[in-house]
Amino acid sequence: MAIRAGVVVTGTEVLTGRVADRNGPWLAEKLRELGVDIGHVVVVGDRPDDLESALDFLAGTGVALVITSGGLGPTADDLTEQIVGDWQGRPSAVDPALEQRIGTIVERLMARRGWRADPEATAAGVRKQALVPAGATVLEPVGTAPGLVVPPADGRTGPTVLVLPGPPAELQGMWAAAVATEPVQRALAGRAELRQETLRLWGTLESQLAATLRDHDAELGGLEITTCLRDGELEIVTRYAPPEQAAYERLTAAVEADFGDTLFSRGPTLDDLVADAFADRGLTVATAESCTGGLLAARLTERPGSSAWVLGGVTAYANSAKEELLDVPAEVLAAHGAVSPEVAAALAEGARARFGADVGVGITGIAGPDGGTADKPVGTVHLCVAGPDGRQAKSLRLPGSRSAVRARSVVMAMHLLRVLLLGGPPA
């Protein structure tokens, strides 16, 4: 029987989408690494009743541990500590030593930022953040809010609740200490290893994969297989206990047999493959982007250490910028228009030449919502990557919004780089 946990993400700003939740997914992955299964992530606003009902719900699903994120700030709408304490039968009181430590942190923070503040207001906020349910374990603050481990009061049953702050850096910074506490270890005793592996296909429909999975159903018994089509990539993620390793190898063999021409990765993401290929081959890259407006450069440079192989890029919206910064010949622009395969190739070569890079990428298109014509409708995108081994080019008509066209164009550019550098399934 697997040990299960549940997550409650609090905050009206998360519930209403003003802030995207990053804690639920992060916690789910960390729990999986610990061999703990997760069934639900519940997002609730800053309303006491809604948080209580979420705790009741998760307790009812039989979880051993509930993790909450958020609601530990100094404002009155942040109520997680008090609600969790009451729910576990452990009344809250200010911990004076903790109050002093938080006070020191807040003073230092405000001095560093040069912010003025009413001392009384600050003290009230610190006092609120130093509230602790009787008998709970305090996790030292990473920002200003402490975390808490709150088991059920003596004589009660139910899950232990791990209360963590909302800012992802604070929550993540507190995780190791939280897992090491005695009550969390006790709650998670008896967990077992759970493996997770991923296969990635480019250009296969889910329905085709479904047929293969049905054909092999009997040999794949102990695997939990989920598939997800995203940006044209079909991900097959499989979770299984170690004794099912042979079944996983049968799955891999079946996918290779049926989809060898679209299986581009047995694990690493597209970004991993491209970055490692640049690093391994000692090649550099520069970008020339029109409709994607810098998104490809931003994606390539998101990776630590990318300065070793990314020399830079130009976002050239204006035609004059294409000519002057990337040497796209005026006659090519005049003859074919800015959105054309010829200009995509000239952009790629211009980026290579201007930055002195081994590989150049050119992207030109119409992201919309305006600017389309009968001939070149919104979604028309031309891409070219040029390198020492030749070129890869692609012309697309993408559906969807401006964001979708831009995002999908960047994915296609990454696949063209993959094929240029590594070969394998076509982009």
Place this chain on the structure above:
Amino acid sequence: MAIRAGVVVTGTEVLTGRVADRNGPWLAEKLRELGVDIGHVVVVGDRPDDLESALDFLAGTGVALVITSGGLGPTADDLTEQIVGDWQGRPSAVDPALEQRIGTIVERLMARRGWRADPEATAAGVRKQALVPAGATVLEPVGTAPGLVVPPADGRTGPTVLVLPGPPAELQGMWAAAVATEPVQRALAGRAELRQETLRLWGTLESQLAATLRDHDAELGGLEITTCLRDGELEIVTRYAPPEQAAYERLTAAVEADFGDTLFSRGPTLDDLVADAFADRGLTVATAESCTGGLLAARLTERPGSSAWVLGGVTAYANSAKEELLDVPAEVLAAHGAVSPEVAAALAEGARARFGADVGVGITGIAGPDGGTADKPVGTVHLCVAGPDGRQAKSLRLPGSRSAVRARSVVMAMHLLRVLLLGGPPA
């Protein structure tokens, strides 16, 4: 009594964070616009029991409507239709006319992409996607999956369930038709208008705001106020029924009185303010980015119509690119180093000159995790915006990860643009 709804987001890929959920927040905002209150968004994996327990939980909170997203694909792990049908007491069967319509869509899609497929596998997927609970209302597919409106079976009580596909473009494209159906209208009858307004402060701590809210507590009775500190911006979001308009005006006056020097917006986002200022003043902009690697250009060009005022930008990672593409003098680089206020200013002026833009932005810094020194640790960032009315510059030492340093630098650049173009609270 407010009409309430709940949301269930399905998919192991969402639960485990491989795909970020965009549907929960989008649905929450749409429901708010309709005057429907939302208490919980529950994320569940592709396990029948977990979806059922989530439906039971939301029904128990007294909601009139449950909206599900996802789980309508052709693979065996997609089970939403069948589980919702069973849960409402409405057994599923293939709708032959719908099966034919989906078949036509899938054929067209595959022809367009040039994908080969085993016809039998395709037909099985289509047949699965054409399953409909008895008596449910079908919403025509935007992609390949239809949506469904599934009220409780005759003689049963409980919420109506609106079943929508997972891909955000499909879910959003189906929304208007879904809301217009008779069973959804019936479920939401009696809803009332709910207003939402936002105030935005730059450089005020939550604890200070908390003191102001406490001081005015008695005058702000009917308002639901939530505050959120994000990227240094303190957002105050208030929801209220129309009769509470006067209370909201009292809140605005109190915030203006106490925080007039940091209140930079009474509604529009930072991006709205900057974009509108460029458009209104007829000015153009170009960027020169080092550590942010194109993120600022990508953010500025995300906006429809931005080609009217964004001329382009250069991502200059290599020093040679800073010299050759942005005219940063080699002696300035040698004297002050690439990460210096002088180089930030030279980058801003270089972008202006090379693109012929009215305003130039220069960003240089050390995003980490490597590359820091004792003198210039990771997180050191210098920014400069230069325009016809002068310059705004800022030097920072930012905490956090590579992503955090990059993201926060872009936010600061946007605030510098705001101050350059509009004045107001300092960046």
